[in-house]
Each structure stands twice: as structure tokens, then as C-alpha cells.
Amino acid sequence: MTTKLFGERVERREDRRLLTGIGRFTDDLGHDAAQAAFVRSDFAHARIRDIDVSGALDVEGVLGVYTHDDLQGGFAERLPLLIPHRDLKAPRTQYALARDELCYAGEVIAMVVASDRYIAEDAAQAIRVEYEELPVVVDLEQAVGAGPLTHSDAADNIGAHVSEMKGDVEIALASAPHVFKWRFRPERSASMPMEGRAVFARYDAGQDTLEVYDSTQAPTGIRAGLAELFELDWDRVHVIAPDVGGGFGVKVMQFYPEEVLVPWASRQLGMPVKWTEDRREHFIGSNQERGQIHEVRVGVDAEGRILALDVRFLHDTGAYCPYGLIVPIITAAQLPGPYRLSNYRYSFWSVFTNTVPVSPYRGAGRPQAVFVMERVIEHVARELGLDSLDVRRRNFIQPDEFPYDVGVSWQDGGPTVYDSGDYPSGFQLLLDSIGLDRARQQQAEARAEGRLVGLGVGCYVEGTGIGPYEGATISILPDGTVSAATGLSTQGQGHETIFAQIVADELGVPLERVSVTTGDTRRIGFGVGTFASRSAVVAGHAMLRAARSLRDQTARLASTTLEVAVEDLVFEAGAVHVRGVPEKSVPLARLTLVSNPLRYAYGRDARLAAELAQRAYAKADRPLPEGSRPGLSALEYYSPAAGVFGYGMHAALVEVDRRTCNLRILRYVIVHDCGRIINPLIVDGQVLGGLAQGIGGAFYERIHYSPEGQIQNASFMDFLIPYATEIPPVELHHLETPSPRNELGVKGVGEAGTIPVPAVIANGLSDALGVAIDHVPLSPEEIFQLLHPEPK
Structure with a gap:
């Protein structure tokens, strides 16, 4: 493969469209469609006694009002469980419209469709629901005890209990010179993309076809599910994800109730129907993540080498588990990070609570894992009077140990085996980049002035590139341009650019001649x-x-046309020429015409195309050569045998303002390795965007639930998102240890920037304040309490 573009800092092709406001999002479509609104539960746990829709039916402009009793067939069943697991004893998913029991505040009860959204909202408010309130459980530890039940027909709130062990943890702990116990609590948060969820559906009764525009990360999965529910051939269902204003995991679940109900209503009413989520709906109706409680025992020697690690944790899965056990499995498998653990055991309990359901949010269980492991390293160093940087060095997996078997299962059910990496080199580059001696001198000078300054470090490994598969279709068009498409959707990652780079390199065409379509099941x-x-x-x-x-x-085809051997051909500048004889060439555009005898009569260079076709086939009206087909196109799939593992290290110098207790990041340095880099500009953007989201998760973005299961900060007035002023300048360095598991040598990068940030900030604040920070996210109020503890 030529590498003219691979690794180049190519400008993102999507940006001009998005930054100039000509992108097309789901809400930009269907302005004449009927509009849906939803009635959602006022209570976190209740039984529906009665639903009176008469008030809504009286509202002028209402086209339909629906409750669970109006649904039929598969639409009346529970929504599918996306990823089953053998240990999931209670695979609870919700109904599209609640049938009888409501298990979180915000669960959908009824749908109204009207001529516009204002009327639909007014009609929804006219619906009266009679509730029987039931006991509520929100606290994770209370949920595993003898407290209230999330689901009244369950024996307990435990959805699953999973445990694995590498080595013999009990023997190693018994013989360890030092054994410590700690407790860590990452709390509930949410991703909050700029664009909420949105669905626009058109059912055509005459053609018996369904077209859906969906702000989703998985249009092909939505298509498959809708085809089954509507009992349609898959070719009659098309799902398109247009421009999507952020996903971060919250838009990947298949299905949300609205993704089923809006298409269903379109068929019921015989007209297009649309729904766009407002911000409050997103807070109470779109999935969340992060909540876990970890109890850790660690055995170490006198120099801080970890001899055994035993982790028991509770995972808050919310009211339902649409994504199965993926998040806690990832936490468990990624918790060892870049450290060699000969004896490692985890046990987790997936626990139901009367809160918004949980599915992966950028990082998907890894921020919790890294937070726990990095805080363990810091605690060990403090207890033994060691430098935590030295403790990390002593525990790193070494470059000659790859492939490295972590010893527990990965999210795909196979073993967790790291493919490549050089953790000591990455760590040394981090320390050199931040200027360790100078940073510690700055810290000492600040402390002498009475300022609270601390240095935080965090290391992580990120499993990426999982299967089961993806496909791509590519065609050369009659004008010589190349059209490529893949089924996954894009939410700003730069797919149009990097896929075009790969294709342009391989076919030897200019980048601007390659167009890429994502997220359109009409294409693939x-x-x-x-x-x-x-x-x-x-x-x-x-x-x-x-x-x-x-x-x-x-x-x-060019070999036959130019009368030379295939191995003597060179692809370059949108043409194929004979090696060493560039003037003996044929443009790809003409070869496209040659490959389709019915087409050259309509081509702009019909005479030459016909001549080429006659040279290739002897007679223009003879059949195509055996093994060929009309046109130049290809459809291929790739299914990786195993995931690949990137890694990185972050360091931050942080300061706490004694008066306001606010956080200021003085310096932030990142070292990152995602294998071979296709486009440094896009990798930088992913890492830096992830850092911003990680800062939010470290110090600002917490979902507050009342004991009654009500979200107390369901607006951007109270749910704190960092401004640009809170995001520091970042010094970013890349290493490249290519993955041996794929031809490109690449690893994923989308979540890397987010994963270690809560640990880094917590470690920096612990260093600055001199107290243990063992839960995130933090806030100025909590810093104030740490600085001014109440007398006991």
C-alpha cells in the first residue's frame, strides 16, 4: 500500500459543512411531519392504576394518543436486551410504553402525536395518570441490603454476580509483607451531547417500506430491530443517521422507546412523525453511567510491588440493563491497567436501582477502573513512604512481555490480552515533558507562598477495536470519483477524512476525489x-x-486494456499507467465506462471508451470476461479476531483557590499511543475533546438524585459543565507501537482522553490538600468541607 496520505495531518473534510451551519441533523428534516410528545413518570417507583387520556383527545390538532394497551405484537413486548450474558439472572428491559409498573422517574407512559409539538405537549399535560406509589431505592449499598425492591416482583435487586481470578489471591495476600484496604466511589454522571436524541419516520403503506432518520450511533442495528418488529424484509427498512451532534455512548443503545414508537406511530397514522428530545427529557430519559462502589484489598512488598489485588465492587445499572453487563465487565478487565498483577481477583454485583438506566458513556467503565487503580498506587506509596512514580515504574508490564495476558475475560467473552505497548518509555516521556524537577520546584515555591498546588499522574490501558464486524462498499464512478460507504455513523470523529485517506492511498487517487458516506443503510x-x-x-x-x-x-481490466501484466501497473493521480511509462495510461473514469458496455454510449468520452472496450473485449457487444461484472465496485467486511489495546499517561499540575475552593489546572501533559496514526489532527482532536469531557467528570458533572429518586439538577443551570475557560492548554505527545493484530497497525482513540482524567485530578488534589480523594466527581463545596472539616 502506498502511504502518501497515511499519517499526514490532513484537514478535516467535515468541518466546513458543520462550522458554516449547513450540516443536516435529524431535527433539520421533516418540518411538515406530525410531532410526538411523551408523558413520563412523575415517580421513581409506582404502579399505574389508571390513565385518563380524554383530556388529550379533546385538544384540537391531536392526531393520536397511545398507551401500552394500544400496542400490538412485538411492540407490546419488552424492548430487546442488546448483549445477553450467562450470569445475568435478571435481564430486565423496559416496555416501549410502560405496562403497569414504573421503575424510574422519566419512564415513558403515553405518547401523543399532534400537528405540531406545542399542541402535542399541551395534550400530554392533559393526560391524567393515577399512581400507587411504591418504595424507592436509590442508594447502591441500600439496594444490596434488605431495603426496597427496584422491581416489585423480584426477590432482590441483584441483576448479576460475576467473579474471576488470576493466580491465588488469598495465598498471596496471606504472605504479603503489607496488606491494605481502601474504598473508592465514582459517582453517577451523564454524557450530555450538544444534540439530544431525535427520530423522524416515514412509513409508506403503498410500498410497505419504512424510512427512519435517527440521531443514533448504530443505524444498522436500529434497522435490524425495526425490520423484525414491523415484520418487514430488511430491504424495506432504511435507517439513516445524518449529521449527529455528539454521541459518547448515550445514542448507541438499541432501542430507546422513542425509536420504536415514532416509526410505529407513522404507520398507525399513515403520515410522517417526528420527535426531538428536549434537554430535560435527556436528563430523565437518556441513559447514564459511572456509579460504582469499590472495596479493595492489596498486598505489596516493601518497595510497593503489587503481590495481590482483590477488588469487590457494586455496579449501579439503574432501573433496567439494556446493555447487559458490558460496563462492569470492562471495569473489571481494565482495572489492572499497565501494571503486572500476578494475583488478581474481582467480584462485582450488578445492582438495580430506581434511577435512569445505565449503558456505556465515553470510557465505558474504564474511568472507574483507572480511578481505583491509580488511587491504589498513590495510597500504597503514601503508606510506605515511597514516591508514587517509582511505585508505578516497579509495577509496569515490560515491552518484552507482550502479548500480555491480563488473566480475566474481555467484553467479547475472550481473554484480555494486550497486543503491544511500551509503558516505561511512555511514562518517561511524560515525566520529561512536564519537567518533573521543575514542576516539583514550582510546587514547593507555591506552597511556601501558602498556595495549594499538587501534581497528579494517571496511567491507563484502553481496549479498542472490538468486533463483531463492519463493512465497506466502494465504487469508481464514471467521472473518476470514488464513492465509499460504511454502516457505522459519525458524530464528529472525522470518519469522512480518515476513511478517505485509506481509500485514496490504496487506489492512488487524489483525496478530494473520494467521498465517504456513513450511517446510511441504503448504501450498506x-x-x-x-x-x-x-x-x-x-x-x-x-x-x-x-x-x-x-x-x-x-x-x-487495465491490464487487458493496456496489454500489460498486472504487476507492471501503477495506480497514481486517478489513473493506471505502465510502470516506467507514465504516458501509457488510462484514467479510472474510462475504465469505469469500459467495465459497463451499456454505459459508454452515454459517457462524455463515448468514442474513446468504446475503443477501449473493443480492445479489452475484442467486440463491444460480446459478454463480459469470465469472473468480471459490470461497473467497478467492491463490498468487503472485516471481523477482528480480538481487540487491540492503546495506552497513555497524563500528568497535571493543579491548584485549589483557598477562598473559592475552585480548581485551576496550571499545566496538563498527555502521552498517548494508539498504534500507527492515520491522521494526527484527528487523533489530537479526539484526545483533547476527551480531556475536556474527563475534566467535567472529575470536578463538575454529577447527577444528584434525591432519596425519592428525583434528579435534583436536571438542567444546565445546575448540572455543571466546564466552560472553555476551565480547559487548560495541553501539551500532547504521541508514541506509536503498531498493533500486530491488523494490517494498518492502528488502535482506537475515541475514549482515550477521557479515561484517566478523574484519577489524575484526584491525585493532584490529594497532593495539593494532603488528604485522600477517593470519590469523583468533586466540587468546590466538597473541597471547602475537606479544608474546613466539622469538629467531631
């Missing part, structure tokens, strides 16, 4: 989705395979 109907930092690895390789297949087709 099978795929999985954009999540788990997998797009470049999985869809990128599908693009590579399709481009190579297309190159082979084109080379065979």
Missing part, C-alpha cells in the same frame, strides 16, 4: 455501530479490504 445494510473506539480499526480495515478488492478488479 449491515454493520454494528460507532462505539468502543472501534471505527478506525474495524471499519477502517473494511475500507482497506474493499479498496484492495476494487484495485484488483481495476488492475485486471
Whole structure:
């Protein structure tokens, strides 16, 4: 493969469209469609006694009012469980419209469709629901005790209990010179993309087809599910994810109730129907994550080498578990990070609570894992009077130990085996970049002035590039441009750019001659989705395979046309020429016409195309050569045998204002390794954007629930998101340890910037304040309490 573009800092092709306001999001479509609004539960746990919809039916402009009793067939059943697991004893998912019991505040009870959204909202408010309130459980530890039940028909609130062990933890702990116990609590948060969820559906009764525009990360999965529910052939269902204003995991779940109900209403009413989520709906109706409680025992020697680690944790899955056990499994598997653990055991309990359901949010269980492991390192160092940087060095997996088997299962059910990396080199680059001696001198000088300044470090490993597969289709068009498509959708990651780079390199065409479409099942109907930092690895390789297949087709045709051997051909500048004889060439555009005898009569260079076709086939009206087909196109899939593992290290110098107790980040340095880099500009953007989200999760963004299960800060007035002023300048360095598991040598990068930030900030604040910070996110109020503890 040529590498003219691979690794180049190519300008993002999407940006002009998005920054100038000409992008097309789901809410930009269907202005004449009927509008849906939803009645949501006022209570976190209640039984529906009665629903009176008469008031809504009296509102002029209302087209339909629906409750669970109006649903039929599969629409009346529970929504699907996306990823089953053998240990999931209670695979609870919700109904599209609640049937009888409500298990979180915000659960959908009824749908109103009207001529516009204002009327639909007014009618929804006219619906009267009679509730029987039931006991509520919000606190995670209370949920595993003898307290209230999240689901009244359950024996307890435990959805699953999973445990694995590498080595013999009990023997190692018994013989360890030092054994310590600590407790850590990452709390509930949410991703809050700029664009909420949105669905626009058109059912055509005459054609018996369904077209859906959805702000989703997984259009192919939505298509598959809707086809089954509507009992339609898959080719009659098309799902398109247009421009999507952020996803971060919250838009990957299949299905949300609204994604089923809006298309269903379109068929019921025989007209297009649309719904766009408002911000409050997003707070109370879109999935959240992060809440866990960890109890840790660690055995170490006198120099801080970890001899055994035993982790028991509770995972808050909310009221339902649409994504199965993926989040806590990832936490458990990624908790060892870059450290060698000969004896490691985890046990987790997935626990139901009367809160918004949980599914992956950028990082998907890894921020919790890194927070626990990095705080353990800091605690060990403090207890033994050691430098935590030295403790990390002594525990790193070494470069000659790859592939390294962590010893527990990965999210795909296979073993967790790191493919490549150089953690000591990455760590040394981090310390050199931040100028460790100078940073500590600055810290000492600040403390002498009475300022609270601390240094925080965090290291992580990120599993990326999981299967099961993705596909790509590529065609060379009659004008010589190349059209490529893949099934996964894009939410700002730069897919249009990096996929075009791969294709342009392989086919030898200028980058501007390659167009890329994502998230449109009309172009390619099978795929999985954009999540788990997998797009470049999985869809990128599908693009590579399709481009190579297309190159082979084109080379065979050009070989016949130019009367030379295939191996003597060179692809360059949108043409194929004989090696060493560039003037003996044929443009790809003409080869496209040659490959389709019915087309050259309509081409702009019909005479030359006909001549080329006659040279290739002897007679223009004879059949195509055996093994060829009309046109130049290819469809290929890539299914990785295992994931790939990137890694990184972050360091921050932080200061706490004694008066306001606010956080100021003085310096932030990142070292990151995602294997070979396709486009440094896009990698930088992903890491820096992730850092901003990580800062939010470290110090600002917490979902507050009352004991009654009501979110207390369901607006941007109270849910604190960092401004640009809170995001510091960042010094970013890249290493490249190519993955041996794929031809491109790439690893994923989408979640990397977010994963270690809560640990880094907590470590820096602990250093600054001289107290243990063992829960996140923090806030100025909590810092104040740490600085001014109440007398006991």
C-alpha cells in the first residue's frame, strides 16, 4: 500500500459543512411531519392504576394518543436486551410504553402525536395518570441490603454476580509483607451531547417500506430491530443517521422507546412523525453511567510491588440493563491497567436501582477502573513512604512481555490480552515533558507562598477495536470519483477524512476525489455501530479490504486494456499507467465506462471508451470476461479476531483557590499511543475533546438524585459543565507501537482522553490538600468541607 496520505495531518473534510451551519441533523428534516410528545413518570417507583387520556383527545390538532394497551405484537413486548450474558439472572428491559409498573422517574407512559409539538405537549399535560406509589431505592449499598425492591416482583435487586481470578489471591495476600484496604466511589454522571436524541419516520403503506432518520450511533442495528418488529424484509427498512451532534455512548443503545414508537406511530397514522428530545427529557430519559462502589484489598512488598489485588465492587445499572453487563465487565478487565498483577481477583454485583438506566458513556467503565487503580498506587506509596512514580515504574508490564495476558475475560467473552505497548518509555516521556524537577520546584515555591498546588499522574490501558464486524462498499464512478460507504455513523470523529485517506492511498487517487458516506443503510445494510473506539480499526480495515478488492478488479481490466501484466501497473493521480511509462495510461473514469458496455454510449468520452472496450473485449457487444461484472465496485467486511489495546499517561499540575475552593489546572501533559496514526489532527482532536469531557467528570458533572429518586439538577443551570475557560492548554505527545493484530497497525482513540482524567485530578488534589480523594466527581463545596472539616 502506498502511504502518501497515511499519517499526514490532513484537514478535516467535515468541518466546513458543520462550522458554516449547513450540516443536516435529524431535527433539520421533516418540518411538515406530525410531532410526538411523551408523558413520563412523575415517580421513581409506582404502579399505574389508571390513565385518563380524554383530556388529550379533546385538544384540537391531536392526531393520536397511545398507551401500552394500544400496542400490538412485538411492540407490546419488552424492548430487546442488546448483549445477553450467562450470569445475568435478571435481564430486565423496559416496555416501549410502560405496562403497569414504573421503575424510574422519566419512564415513558403515553405518547401523543399532534400537528405540531406545542399542541402535542399541551395534550400530554392533559393526560391524567393515577399512581400507587411504591418504595424507592436509590442508594447502591441500600439496594444490596434488605431495603426496597427496584422491581416489585423480584426477590432482590441483584441483576448479576460475576467473579474471576488470576493466580491465588488469598495465598498471596496471606504472605504479603503489607496488606491494605481502601474504598473508592465514582459517582453517577451523564454524557450530555450538544444534540439530544431525535427520530423522524416515514412509513409508506403503498410500498410497505419504512424510512427512519435517527440521531443514533448504530443505524444498522436500529434497522435490524425495526425490520423484525414491523415484520418487514430488511430491504424495506432504511435507517439513516445524518449529521449527529455528539454521541459518547448515550445514542448507541438499541432501542430507546422513542425509536420504536415514532416509526410505529407513522404507520398507525399513515403520515410522517417526528420527535426531538428536549434537554430535560435527556436528563430523565437518556441513559447514564459511572456509579460504582469499590472495596479493595492489596498486598505489596516493601518497595510497593503489587503481590495481590482483590477488588469487590457494586455496579449501579439503574432501573433496567439494556446493555447487559458490558460496563462492569470492562471495569473489571481494565482495572489492572499497565501494571503486572500476578494475583488478581474481582467480584462485582450488578445492582438495580430506581434511577435512569445505565449503558456505556465515553470510557465505558474504564474511568472507574483507572480511578481505583491509580488511587491504589498513590495510597500504597503514601503508606510506605515511597514516591508514587517509582511505585508505578516497579509495577509496569515490560515491552518484552507482550502479548500480555491480563488473566480475566474481555467484553467479547475472550481473554484480555494486550497486543503491544511500551509503558516505561511512555511514562518517561511524560515525566520529561512536564519537567518533573521543575514542576516539583514550582510546587514547593507555591506552597511556601501558602498556595495549594499538587501534581497528579494517571496511567491507563484502553481496549479498542472490538468486533463483531463492519463493512465497506466502494465504487469508481464514471467521472473518476470514488464513492465509499460504511454502516457505522459519525458524530464528529472525522470518519469522512480518515476513511478517505485509506481509500485514496490504496487506489492512488487524489483525496478530494473520494467521498465517504456513513450511517446510511441504503448504501450498506449491515454493520454494528460507532462505539468502543472501534471505527478506525474495524471499519477502517473494511475500507482497506474493499479498496484492495476494487484495485484488483481495476488492475485486471487495465491490464487487458493496456496489454500489460498486472504487476507492471501503477495506480497514481486517478489513473493506471505502465510502470516506467507514465504516458501509457488510462484514467479510472474510462475504465469505469469500459467495465459497463451499456454505459459508454452515454459517457462524455463515448468514442474513446468504446475503443477501449473493443480492445479489452475484442467486440463491444460480446459478454463480459469470465469472473468480471459490470461497473467497478467492491463490498468487503472485516471481523477482528480480538481487540487491540492503546495506552497513555497524563500528568497535571493543579491548584485549589483557598477562598473559592475552585480548581485551576496550571499545566496538563498527555502521552498517548494508539498504534500507527492515520491522521494526527484527528487523533489530537479526539484526545483533547476527551480531556475536556474527563475534566467535567472529575470536578463538575454529577447527577444528584434525591432519596425519592428525583434528579435534583436536571438542567444546565445546575448540572455543571466546564466552560472553555476551565480547559487548560495541553501539551500532547504521541508514541506509536503498531498493533500486530491488523494490517494498518492502528488502535482506537475515541475514549482515550477521557479515561484517566478523574484519577489524575484526584491525585493532584490529594497532593495539593494532603488528604485522600477517593470519590469523583468533586466540587468546590466538597473541597471547602475537606479544608474546613466539622469538629467531631
